[in-house]
Amino acid sequence: MKSVNIGLCGLGTVGSGTFNVLRRNIEAIQSRAGCTITIAQVGARRDNPACDLTGVNVSRDIFDVVENPEIDIVVELIGGTTVAKDIVDRAIANGKHVVTANKALIAEYGNEIFAAADAKGVVVAYEAAVAGGIPIVKAMREGLAGNNIEWLAGIINGTGNFILTEMGDKNRDFADVLAEAQKLGYAEADPTFDVEGIDAAHKLVILASLAFAMPLQYDKAFTEGISRIETRDIQYAEKLGYRIKHIGIARRTEAGIELRVHPTLIPNKRLIANVNGVMNAIVVKGDAVGPTLYYGAGAGDEPTASSVIADIVDIARLLSRDSMPAVPSLGFAELSDKPLVDINDVTTGYYLRMLADDKPGVLSQVTTILSNHGISIETMHQSEPEESETTAEIVLITSQIQERELLTAVSEMEGLETITGSVHKIRVESLG
Numbered sequence: 001m002k003s004v005n006i007g008l009c010g011l012g013t014v015g016s017g018t019f020n021v022l023r024r025n026i027e028a029i030q031s032r033a034g035c036t037i038t039i040a041q042v043g044a045r046r047d048n049p050a051c052d053l054t055g056v057n058v059s060r061d062i063f064d065v066v067e068n069p070e071i072d073i074v075v076e077l078i079g080g081t082t083v084a085k086d087i088v089d090r091a092i093a094n095g096k097h098v099v100t101a102n103k104a105l106i107a108e109y110g111n112e113i114f115a116a117a118d119a120k121g122v123v124v125a126y127e128a129a130v131a132g133g134i135p136i137v138k139a140m141r142e143g144l145a146g147n148n149i150e151w152l153a154g155i156i157n158g159t160g161n162f163i164l165t166e167m168g169d170k171n172r173d174f175a176d177v178l179a180e181a182q183k184l185g186y187a188e189a190d191p192t193f194d195v196e197g198i199d200a201a202h203k204l205v206i207l208a209s210l211a212f213a214m215p216l217q218y219d220k221a222f223t224e225g226i227s228r229i230e231t232r233d234i235q236y237a238e239k240l241g242y243r244i245k246h247i248g249i250a251r252r253t254e255a256g257i258e259l260r261v262h263p264t265l266i267p268n269k270r271l272i273a274n275v276n277g278v279m280n281a282i283v284v285k286g287d288a289v290g291p292t293l294y295y296g297a298g299a300g301d302e303p304t305a306s307s308v309i310a311d312i313v314d315i316a317r318l319l320s321r322d323s324m325p326a327v328p329s330l331g332f333a334e335l336s337d338k339p340l341v342d343i344n345d346v347t348t349g350y351y352l353r354m355l356a357d358d359k360p361g362v363l364s365q366v367t368t369i370l371s372n373h374g375i376s377i378e379t380m381h382q383s384e385p386e387e388s389e390t391t392a393e394i395v396l397i398t399s400q401i402q403e404r405e406l407l408t409a410v411s412e413m414e415g416l417e418t419i420t421g422s423v424h425k426i427r428v429e430s431l432g
């Protein structure tokens with residue numbers, strides 16, 4: 001039987017998960033790959049007590065792995081876009097195949113990395129970069145290949161979903177839940193990537209390229225995180241029949257491709273609205289298949305290892321047959337630039353929350369402004385904050401309206417003497 005040598009770079013959460021699952025399931029994995037798979041070298045600055053490295057060739061210099069002529073597949077699990085990029089670049093230059101879980105690297109540098117890999121005739125596989133253990137890259141590149149994708153919408157950051165779920169269900173403090181997510185190994189090294197939507201934007205950009213045959217364009221994605229969501233927004237949304245989720249949306253429209261990540265109210269009857277905790281889910285709407293839903297653990301050591309190892313098996317199958325990959329990196333033989341829709345031109349519903357003087361006529365001032373801008377109200381709720389007898393909190397959900405028009409109406413509302421502070425707004429999607 002042919003033998004394939006793996007060089008594992010990084011022994012953090014995903015690296016240790018990959019090491020342990022490879023060891024534990026080696027029989028099934030080799031049987032699927034049709035060859036022997038050996039962890040020939042590990043490159044890690046320090047050991048991880050979760051891994052028994054007895055008898056393993058460990059190098060403290062990670063670059064030893066990419067220079068090792070015995071290594072066939074370099075598995076980059078370091079993260080970030082500095083050392084990790086050098087590792088991947090060197091591995092490709094040395095004619096090695098690469099498996100990575102690094103969404104930032106693929107979203108920001110994927111175009112040049114795939115071009116370099118093509119030129120060298122090697123594969124760069126990245127299933128684990130999007131939605132952890134969910135095999136969404138394979139589903140989009142292969143399983144949905146007969147479709148024109150119309151839109152996709154996903155909960156693609158486990159940490160953010162964990163935080164929103166815990167805040168809503170248990171009234172927990174934002175910082176306290178984030179600290180737990182860090183302890184559990186869900187959060188990024190820099191957790192602002194999770195709470196400000198950067199991590200989700202990285203993944204969305206990859207999904208959009210897989211859906212719409214376009215180059216990766218991370219710098220053009222509209223990105224808004226969950227740090228401004230308050231527990232009472234989650235509670236109001238619940239009263240109105242919605243859940244607040246941090247969603248990445250890519251949609252084909254006549255004007256171009258929408259590419260946006262932001263907190264979103266979703267009707268609570270949708271399956272995706274009921275995806276809680278660290279779980280991820282992605283709805284992909286194809287013209288032939290209709291809506292399809294992919295659900296699973298979006299972060300964590302062994303779920304992510306599951307995707308990393310699936311890529312290793314794919315490449316090992318090629319190596320054991322001496323054939324070239326039949327599936328292009330982004331699923332299409334040719335990519336073309338498509339216009340992206342500016343967020344101001346996007347049309348959605350809106351949840352608006354404002355603090356208003358509790359006196360006659362205030363509500364009609366608000367509704368007049370909305371109606372002057374052609375915005376109708378789908379549903380409304382008014383409550384008296386505990387700390388005040390003179391103000392009321394008004395919460396309403398609008399019909400579909402272009403963002404530009406909505407922002408003008410909101411700024412007129414904020415100019416009313418009867419409205420205190422700013423109007424809090426969250427986009428609403430029916431995802432029907």
Ligand code: HSE
Binds near residue numbers: 157188
């Ligand atoms: N920080 C990421 C998340 C890890 O919470 O989803 C997986 O990409």
